[in-house]
Amino acid sequence: MRISDLILSKQEIKEDNARSKEINVYRIILLLCSTFTLLLWYLFINAFPDSYDPLWVRIAFSSLLILVFILTYFKNFADRIFYLNYLVFIIYSYHGMALIYENDFAIHYILEFIILVIMISLAFRSKKQIYIYLSLIFISYALVCLVFSDHFIEVFVNISLLGIFCAAILIFFDLRVETEKELRIREDLLNTVFNESPDAMFLVNPASSLITNCNDRAIGMFEFGDRKKVIGNNLNFLLKYPYSPGAWKNLKKKVGKKRFLIQELEFKATSNYTFWGSQAITEINVGKIIYWLVRITDITERVKDKKTIEENRKMLRQVVDLVPHQIFLKDNEGRFILVNKAVADNYETTSDNMIGKKDSDFSNSEEAKRFMEVDREVMDDMKIKIIPEEHLTDKTGFTRILQTTKMPFYLDDESKPGLLGIAIDITERVRDKQTIEENSKMLTQVIDLVPHQIYLKDSKGRYLLVNQGTADFHQLLKDEMIGKSDYDLLPEAEVNNLRKIEEDVIQKGRSRFIPEEIVTDKEGNKMIMNTIKMPFYLSDRQEMGILGINIDITERVTDKKTIEENREMLMKLINVLPHQIYLKDSKGKLLLVNQRLAEFHQMTVDEILGKSDFDLFPEEQARHFYNIEQQIINTGAAQNILEEYYYSKKGKIVINQTTKMPFNISGKNETGILGVNIDITEEKFAEKALRESEAKYKMLMAQASDGIYLSDQEGNILDANQKACEMFGYTLKEFLTINIKKLVDPKGLPDAPVRIPDNNDRQSIIVERRFLKKDGTPFTVELSAKLLEDGSHQAIIRDITERKRVERVLKDNEKKFRALIENSSDIILIVGEDFKLKFVSPSVTRILGFDPERLINKSLFEFIHADDIDSFSKFLSEILGEADRTHIIDEMRIRMNSGQYIYTEIVGTNMLLDPVVSGIIINCHDITKRKQTEKELLNTNFELDSFVYKASHDLKAPLRSVMGLIKLAKLESSDDKQHVYLDMMNKSVLSLDSFIKDLTQFSRNSRMEIEAREIKFDDIINESFGNLKFMDNVEKVTLNKILKIHTKFYSDLTRLSTIFNNLISNAFKYHRFENNNPYINIIIETNPERAMIIVEDNGQGIDQIHLDRVFEMFYRASETSYGSGLGLYIVKNAVNKLNGTIRVESAVNQGTSFIIVIPNLINKAEKNEG
Template identity: 25%
Template sequence: MPQKQLTLELLTAEIKRLHQENQLLQQELLIQKTQTQLLQKQIGAPTPESSQQAYLTNLPSGPEEQSNRNEEMNAIEEELRQSLEHTLELNEKIATSEAQYRLISESMRDMICLHDLEGIYTYVTPSSKNLVGYEPEELLGKNPYDYFHPEDIEKIRVTSHNKTRQGLADTIVEYRFRHKKGHYVWLETVTEALRNENNEIYGLHTASRDISQRKQVEKERDNFFNYSIDILTIIDYEGKIIRANFAWEYILGFPVKETEGNFIYDFIHPEDVNKTLAILSQHKQEADVTIDFETRYLCKDGNYRWVSWNYVPFPSENLVYGFGRDITQLKLSEEAARLAQFSIDHASDSVFWIGPDASILRVNKTACLLLGYTEEEMLRMKVADTDPNYSEEVWPEHWQELREKKNMIFESAHRTKDGTIRPTEVSVNYFQYNGKEYNFAFARDITERKQAEERLQFNSLILSRVNDAIVGVDQQYNINYWSESAERQYGLSAADVLEKPLSTAYTFEWLHPEDEQHMATSLAQKGYCKFEVRQTLYNGKKLFAEMVVQQMTDLFGKNMGLFAIIHDITERKQAEQQLLERETMLEIIFNESTDALFLVESESGKIIKCNNKAIEFFEADSEEELKGKFGPSFHKHPFTEQHMQDKVETILREGEWSSEIEYISLKGNEFWGAIKVKYINIVESQYQLVRIADITSRKQAQADLLRYAQRSINILESVTDAMFTVDHNWCFTYFNKEAEIMTKMNRSELLQKNMWNIFSDALGADFFEQCHLALSQHTDVHFEGYSPPLQLWFEAHIYPFEEGLSIYLRNINERKASEKAILESEEKFRTLTIQSPVGILTTTPDGFCTWTNPRLQEIAGYTFEESLGDGWAGFIHQDDVERIVEEWKNNAQSGLSTVSEYRFVHKNGNIRWVRGTTNPVLSDTGEHIGHVGTVEDITERREAEEKLRSALEELKKRNHELDNYVYKVSHDLRAPLTSIMGLVNLIKIETDPNTIRHYIDLIENRVIKSDQFIHSILSHSKILNSQVQINRVDFQSIILDSFDQLKYMPHSDRLQVHILIQGPAEFWSDVFRIDIILKNFISNAIKYMNLLQQENFVHFNISITQKEGIIEIKDNGLGIDKQYQPKIFDMFFRATEKADGSGLGLYIVKQTIERMGGSIHIESEIGQGTTFTITLPNLIQKKPGVIGQ
């Protein structure tokens, strides 16, 4: 136990002993006094009235009785003397005890007090003055609860006084006591019960000491423990947490109440528990060992963090004090350093450490593989050995430049071990380490990039020649892009249509109604679609167009509008219409054919379509009666399986099968038919085309030969390719219908004519060479070519045969156009993005930037290289970046577009508002492959919107003032009129002339007030609407004239006007407005004079400079209450109901001053007067003239 605590307890025990001894002595003295009183009663107390009678009465009757009486008196006197001596002795002991008690208590620094059972102070030692600032007399009779801190009262009542009064035990309690100076001091008080001889409690004894310093130390200790940035923990040797600080919560996420009482193992990574157990066991065995170790701790969110611990044992308490520091970041940094070294060693770029003398100090594996040297060979080389651009003569200049710039990026070339020169992009970085200079260089092989750039240039050239119109629209279908080809196609320039609705150029209707829904679905799923429409141009012209529509999205997948490539297919549609007409004709021919025609399924042999002649031949009622029938079922002589197999083999071998067959119709009639069967492909399905000619009446051989020739011609005519044959003299021997269509020539005019005479332009061309090759070498030839006269891309198949060549040509214009359109589209997209007025960027699915256009680089102020990777996030203002990235991530996961407005921080520090849009990019298979985003600078728009909002707020305010103004004016105009009307009615019924004259005076007064009010309104209107007329201002004349004009006002003669004008300059401003201002103040000074005063005045103190004029107007009138001063410039405000003004005066004054560019200030006290200070600009530099409102 501390020495100080021991001393306090000894002193307290001594005081208690003295107090108890004092009580016993006082009790004994009380007994003695009582006994003395009893003796006195026994002998009787003599009184003056009865002394003589008593003496006579008590006289002894004889000598013996007298003697006995004397002895008895002597005995009583002796007893009284002894009792008195004992009493004096007791009083002396009491005085000594009390002196000792007071000496001890008054010499103590602690405060000793006695209390009754209610706690009231009955005794207080003088140390109370030093301890709590009160003299003992100030506390006597007071309840100590009046001085306790409100938060400690219940604790004291429960833990101290109640228990002590109940005699349960002595208590010690710590609490705050209000010092006389108002602050609180911490006291530690020991309370015990005082008992009498019957062991009954009759009071309380308290001993209090000041523990404020100890509490401060404890608070600082607790603050250190609780608020340390390190994890502080006290545990026992079993691992139970006795105490934990707040770092557990903000580092690991566990509140203190969730840690204390639990075991430390509950929070340790399972792999580290045994290590911690071993450490605690070691502490138990080696109590003086301090151990440092690292382990992983569980966070409340499920993660783990690394903590470095220092365990210090306290054997006397069987506790271990743990000091833990979060080293997770250090661990991550170490891991990052290892990863960085690994990344450098395995980087895809070559990495070099180079010294000032161009020697290679270190290289990674990639550099060795790229250049073909071993690492040992590289370390013996210099830069000039691998880079021919940096010889020993050039190197010093390069090193000096690098030393100044610190880092550079440039393109160079590396020479490999076999002598190959490879283009390289080099990034060099200058740094110093341990006083030495180094160059840390990255080299990237850009051979493929160079090839890609050449390809890109070629693609750009191709795209620049695109003929299809390219049109872009926003989400409201306003045109935001109009290509040169669109200008040619539609006859409108970009200036005519940009930012205007699409209907300005054309409207369109769907050729296929289902395409509208298809477009919406395809755009939503794939981001693009293709369809055909009929357009009506602005001039009424109509055309057909094939449109490929691509959805435009920003960086976050937000829809920004549509981008369309429009191909004019009017000619194709016209050709399709002609084809449809021809198909109709063919259908007619099909049905009007003299032969029966069937379309038969190849596998089943069932009829799926037939013509009218087939219905006629087989005597059916309709086509439906023949559909689904098995063709050979009509044969009179059914085919055997061998016949069927031979038929198929013949078709496969020869392309068709023909025969003459006898048929039986549905009605049983027989006829002969010449059948011809061939396979045809429709879309992706194969069918049999069966033709049956009625040959019942023609069985002659000539007829058979003729039919065979006709069948051959029909086969050639049915092919979709242009086909013709030439003999060895290059003369046409056959020319099919499709060839006529392709060449636009009549075959009757071509047969037996020389092909090279007809197509002389082909002489020497590829077609000419290929035909000669096929004929001379008797080999099949297949190639593609282009015919300028026919404006036709064709695919040619040339087959030699005995009589010459058969040539098949297929029109591949559409395929070539598609290929060209794709190339042009790619180049056009690059061109558009480079020239785009908005910033554009592309990223990978996880947001890694892969490309930005020049506009985005201009908005952000960063180079192309700086904007790549995660660089784009650095453009965004730090207050917006978390929100934008979160929105992008949420929408990216859902495949949605994102549109946001946020701030861009330019590289120079300027802040610009932008509107960013991001859309996901999907592959043909629907896979998410990245994002494309746009960034539009909307700073001017935001500023304009802010100005518009301010203007609207101002307009609302003005409208409200106008409504209030109209209401007040109408009310104040009607009030005197109503009063006048009432007086007029009174005059009508009044007969007394004096009364009538009084009413007329009242009417005159109302009329004057109305006139004054109307004059105020007119002044206000004139001030609002008139222009500022600049003239020299004569303040003295204006003030005196105004005073003269107001002399009609009551008591105006009692007002003294004083004018003081100072300053070297003249004052130029609007005289009319200044006259209104000063007249209002003179009028108010007259109205609100203090008539109880002997003197009433108004002072005009005017100070003029070249810049401004300051007018101070001071009166000693009634003054204005401070609660009304903020409102006195409001329209129609009157500070008192006694005021007879319009309430417009000071409102007009302030409005006038503000319109003149000035300000006004008021100071006023009730009964003291009012001072107005007006500041107006001096317009001397603009004299004379007019300034518009």
């Protein structure tokens, strides 16, 4: 028994097994009891003949038990039979008791009774029933003893004996039942554990990795659906990756360990759903077989959680790393547990490298000591501590200032607190503060030095800060100015105006530039100021103020006027020039342009001013100009660029010749650029087009498939392409030294004299000309020459030798084809889709007497006999239906010019799709003569047939009469001698009769059509044999037919009959009747292709010398033969007619066999029927 069965069989199956076991026990007990009782009777009667023991009672019981035994085999009774059984047992027991009583408590009967009780007890199902049974027996027995026995001791002994005995049985059964129960509980427990386990369990054969069983959970987990689908599978089947650690090969390495566990494997259910699981394997021994109990726990959730935590932690690390501040976690001992990238960077190491190390490993001892003291304090006091400025020296020795926060931090797995620290680098911030202070100081000094007025006002216009220049203007001290407003310093009207502007600046938050502001100073002088006022946020007052700069430009303004006048004149001048003229500052901004330039950019002059090349040209181009200009500015050397491409933003291309020179812009005190662009686009494009066309020409010449040459007026070759050289067989170098006139084949000259094209030939002239190659072989070319303006000429030559040849062949072919069609005895027609004649071969005149010309466009149907129109239409539709295939109609009557009809065979091919023919080709072949011959032949055949029929009948009729007369004579005469004569006469007449029959058959065979019909061989053979029934000795021959008709066989019935008739009658006629056992065997086997027929006998046989000739006409191989010599000849002919083969094997006095193979005409027959 297999452990798999033990553990996994379903409860019901188990109960079934238990029951069948119980029933078997019953059956054994029943059999034992039934034999036991009879055997004991025999023993007892022999030993104690006097005892009372009627045999019939025992036999009755015995047979009753046997009956019960038999009934147990009927399923329907099996359950109820126990009760009947119990009844029999109890009666049987009472019978035992009765015997004891009747025989005066004889000891052997008591023993029998005890054994009987033991056996019966075994048969009971439950303890209860045994109790009832035993107490019943015991009480009855005690009563019997008490009532019928006088002797007190005897009663006591008897009762005790049975009592002890019954008790013993009870105890024994109790024990047995208990053990069984315990086993069952354990088994149930095991089953429950196995089946109800939340894990999937498999029993696996460790030697093969095949699963031998599994629990329900496993089926659910892997979605098998059915236990059968699991069993027999390989364990690897469960895995997602067959090479993972749970794979068979890897598991095998662990064999020897009794238990092992593989964590986190990926498994795959049949639905391809994958999950994580752990695999625990326990090796268990069942007898000699080792099994693996594989327990798979679904730990997908756990694994998922773990992965999530890991991911979270990773994310945290990344986030922490991204924080620019230093974050670290230390344990109670001061070792780093976690540091972020900023910390690690600070020490120029990696975070991993720092874990587990202390400050002392990175910082110098003094710092480390200081850090650790603080750390200790935080951890011991459990307080957050912030160190505003901590100085820390990094690896490069640079001191950084950090603002550090340290707080106690409880780590999960430690009782003592750790420390979480965040250090923010404030080095820069501290440093910035210092710088600002310094800058502020410096700024004051600087602004004091500036010759302009610089000042800062609050929103109310009060001065907060002024520079020396401002103070000087107002003729006050700097400090005196602070707190004053313009109202205190300037005339009111001016100030009102000023305040308006300033308030506007503050409100809108936008700078204002006042190019020319008139300010009156203390002396009353009007000063022209260039003023900038800008909003300025006063952080300490939290309001907007005004920062202003006033520049005195009084002098400058007066100069400007003169300059502008000059400039206007200049502008007029430059606008007149056709070139672009411009002036740029050092940054490339256009300061001055002429009209021309503005036009180029499609702008007005005003629009374009102030723009740079970057606004006007694509980035790349602008960058290029800028670089050149910077170079000019730097070196101070003018540059003349002969050819420069300008791509305007609008995509226009212009080519300029440009001159750029440095130009000192006095007003700006910087070097700018003065440039002049002269447009040379058109010239350049013309040049380029010329170059390209020349290149194209060169390419064309080189790649042309025709030869091209250029010659001067005299015919000297100036240039030629490769192809031309190849044609003539010269190299280019040689070719250039040759005059084209010398290459002309002089033989061809008379036909086409050489002519150099003259000025009148504006068009190309094309001629065919024969040239000679370098090796002297002539070749024909088509030459196309054109006179060029300078008197030279260019020619294109094409080799047409091949074309000429093909043309000639085509012409020949056409000629042949024409001849063929014209002289054909067939009529060849081409008709269009509408069946109108498109072409008619001239032969129509000869055959039908029509004029071919007149037939064109007439309908084809006009010439078809009215009776044939239908079949002809069908024929045409077949042709139309299938292109390029030839269709034939055997017989069609066509009208001649004379109105008569001739028979033709018509062959048609649909070539409508052929572009050359585009019609149906129809070939009419005159078969009138053939038709006539056929008709005549048919007539002749019919006449012959009638003749043979008539002749054979007329020959036969008198013969039959003679035969009748002979018979009659024999009947009416009793003279023996006369009988002999009459018999001889009869024999001769019979022989003549059969000869006539042979002749008729032969004549039929050669002429009649084959008619395929289903052949019933049995009927044919019987009929042939029936024909022999009046012959002598017929009863001596045994006919054996072995017919293996696997397939229906179709052939010609008449001919097969002829064959069988002849062969069977031959076999019979030439038999040896003295032979002990003359026989004729006919073996026939058919299949879809053929029939094999063997006719064999053990007769006289044929001598080897005759064997080759037996099938010859009138050849007779036997001396005893009274046949015509036609039989086998007819057979041979008939077999040939059926396309079969016949051969003969024979040995003298041994026998002869004819082997015939005839094809099965089943297909032909079915076609006929279909």
